[in-house]
Amino acid sequence: MSAEVREARELAPAVLRVSELSKRYASLIAVDRVSFAVRRGEIVGLLGPNGAGKTTIIDMLLGVLAPSSGRIDVAGFNLARQRAAALERTNFAAVYAALPGNLTVAQNLRVFGLLYGVRGLTARVAALIAEFDLQSLRDRRCGVLSSGEQTRVALAKALVNRPELLLLDEPTASLDPSAAQVARAHVQAYARAGRCGVLWTSHNMHEVEEVCDRVLFLSRGRILLEGDPKTVPREHGAPTLEELFIRLAREPLDPRDPR
Amino acid sequence: MRLRAIAGVMLRQFYVMRANPVRVLPLISWVAIDIVLWGFITRYLDAVTGSRIHFVASLLGAVLLWDFFTRIMQGVTTAFLEDVWSRNFLNLFATPLAISEYVAGLVATSILASLAGLAVMLALAIAVFGLSFFSLGIALVPFLLALFLFGIALGVFASAVVLRFGPASEWMVWPLPALLCPFAGVFYPLATLPAWMQAIARALPPSYVFEDMRAILAGRTFASGPLLAGLALAVLEIVLCGGFFVRVYRYAVRTGLLARYSAESAS
Numbered sequence: 001m002s003a004e005v006r007e008a009r010e011l012a013p014a015v016l017r018v019s020e021l022s023k024r025y026a027s028l029i030a031v032d033r034v035s036f037a038v039r040r041g042e043i044v045g046l047l048g049p050n051g052a053g054k055t056t057i058i059d060m061l062l063g064v065l066a067p068s069s070g071r072i073d074v075a076g077f078n079l080a081r082q083r084a085a086a087l088e089r090t091n092f093a094a095v096y097a098a099l100p101g102n103l104t105v106a107q108n109l110r111v112f113g114l115l116y117g118v119r120g121l122t123a124r125v126a127a128l129i130a131e132f133d134l135q136s137l138r139d140r141r142c143g144v145l146s147s148g149e150q151t152r153v154a155l156a157k158a159l160v161n162r163p164e165l166l167l168l169d170e171p172t173a174s175l176d177p178s179a180a181q182v183a184r185a186h187v188q189a190y191a192r193a194g195r196c197g198v199l200w201t202s203h204n205m206h207e208v209e210e211v212c213d214r215v216l217f218l219s220r221g222r223i224l225l226e227g228d229p230k231t232v233p234r235e236h237g238a239p240t241l242e243e244l245f246i247r248l249a250r251e252p253l254d255p256r257d258p259r
Numbered sequence: 260m261r262l263r264a265i266a267g268v269m270l271r272q273f274y275v276m277r278a279n280p281v282r283v284l285p286l287i288s289w290v291a292i293d294i295v296l297w298g299f300i301t302r303y304l305d306a307v308t309g310s311r312i313h314f315v316a317s318l319l320g321a322v323l324l325w326d327f328f329t330r331i332m333q334g335v336t337t338a339f340l341e342d343v344w345s346r347n348f349l350n351l352f353a354t355p356l357a358i359s360e361y362v363a364g365l366v367a368t369s370i371l372a373s374l375a376g377l378a379v380m381l382a383l384a385i386a387v388f389g390l391s392f393f394s395l396g397i398a399l400v401p402f403l404l405a406l407f408l409f410g411i412a413l414g415v416f417a418s419a420v421v422l423r424f425g426p427a428s429e430w431m432v433w434p435l436p437a438l439l440c441p442f443a444g445v446f447y448p449l450a451t452l453p454a455w456m457q458a459i460a461r462a463l464p465p466s467y468v469f470e471d472m473r474a475i476l477a478g479r480t481f482a483s484g485p486l487l488a489g490l491a492l493a494v495l496e497i498v499l500c501g502g503f504f505v506r507v508y509r510y511a512v513r514t515g516l517l518a519r520y521s522a523e524s525a526s
Contacts, residue, residue, distance in 0.1 A: 025514075025515070056515075062349075062353040062518075063512075064348075064349060064353055064517050065512060065515050065517070065518045066513045083355070083357075087354060088355045091353075096349075097349045099347075099350060100271070100347050101345060102278065102279070102345060103274050103275070104274075107270075107274045110270065111271045112350070113267075114263050114264065114267030114270060115264055115267040115268075115351070115354040115355070116355060117355065157350075
């Protein structure tokens with residue numbers, strides 16, 4: 001990434017601002033005073049071992065899980081107080097949130113387009129079907145599609161409202177390398193055009209290095225460190241991002257550690 | 260409320276019904292079976308009792324109205340259950356869709372589906388068994404309205420129960436109309452019931468409808484006051500059941516039940 005591009009992204013306005021976000025279940029603290037921002041045109045990786053709190057954060061950003069405390073702003077709209085305005089500008093795809101299998105590809109895109117209040121929906125659905133190479137599948141039910149095909153449909157749905165904030169929870173988890181590469185290319189192209197900021201969770205560190213501009217390491221509900229995925233391993237004495245991930249997952253750093 | 264969002268909820272239900280006749284068949288099959296069964300029973304009763312009581316009008320009319328109420332309630336619940344069965348809550352509630360828009364979409368779907376059932380019921384009852392609603396006159400309108408409103412209230416309540424207790428609680432909500440039927444005095448005057456059942460009946464709008472229906476068919480003048488009270492009660496119960504649904508929804512958002520909705524996560 002050139003210095004000019006990096007500078008432009010750093011100056012871009014934040015589409016997501018999370019402040020002191022926490023989620024507690026009785027004695028369990030799932031997310032503990034997490035703060036971060038995602039800028040327009042930026043892809044931020046949210047990394048961490050299973051149970052670190054990644055999906056809990058995504059659920060709170062989607063408005064389907066109420067935070068215990070803290071604040072979420074999407075494109076300047078407070079999620080708690082201006083839910084509809086914030087969610088109109090957000091969308092997501094997750095491996096565990098398949099679209100209704102008894103609707104066809106085109107029907108799902110049309111229904112969710114209406115729910116998101118998309119104008120010019122017929123043209124938008126046609127454009128997405130062409131963009132994600134879904135022409136031959138448009139009248140097939142989503143429940144009978146392969147994992148790769150379902151992921152393409154889920155990504156098409158995730159872009160139906162031209163979101164300013166795109167949340168992707170392990171979007172390529174069930175894809176073969178070729179299909180995963182195509183999926184990454186779609187999201188990168190959309191984000192790089194400055195249309196949205198992306199928060200991306202993945203356990204594939206090679207993918208994270210390729211796609212993300214910045215990563216946040218999460219463990220036990222707290223952000224331990226953040227940085228450029230290409231330089232952050234060396235800064236913390238690890239040869240690769242994967243090694244750093246393993247080390248953090250097994251021996252979480254003290255977040256007050258100044259190194 | 261955004262009409263496009265409500266249209267989205269309805270369109271999903273329309274697509275599901277259009278694609279699968281199995282979902283359309285119950286809208287008309289059970290009511291048709293009820294009308295045929297009760298049509299012959301009432302015809303037989305008319306024959307053996309010498310027509311002192313007009314059973315076709317009273318019993319078959321009651322069956323038809325009760326089935327109309329049941330269809331409305333089940334229409335709301337079935338539309339909600341479509342989202343349960345397809346594990347669609349996360350996709351659905353991560354959109355800007357407001358709860359009021361979602362419930363409005365379910366209710367509108369139920370109205371359209373129930374009209375199909377009502378048309379079949381009326382056609383069969385009138386054409387085959389000679390049932391005439393002209394004897395009820397203009398009172399038929401508030402009768403249908405009260406049953407319609409209470410059907411919506413019960414459908415919203417049943418949906419809230421399934422949301423709170425998980426998909427397995429579906430079995431608890433299907434028999435709700437059958438559970439209420441003895442209390443509502445569908446086939447007999449409320450005076451037949453013991454006092455404690457009459458007390459429950461007074462909280463059920465259908466009980467006012469069926470009391471008035473019998474009064475009209477018996478040639479008595481019916482007082483509009485109780486029917487208006489039944490209507491007001493139905494409106495109040497819609498508000499209460501809507502509030503109950505919102506309360507359960509907020510609980511589900513607070514506890515994480517909505518984000519991970521399944522039989523295993525509900526408790």
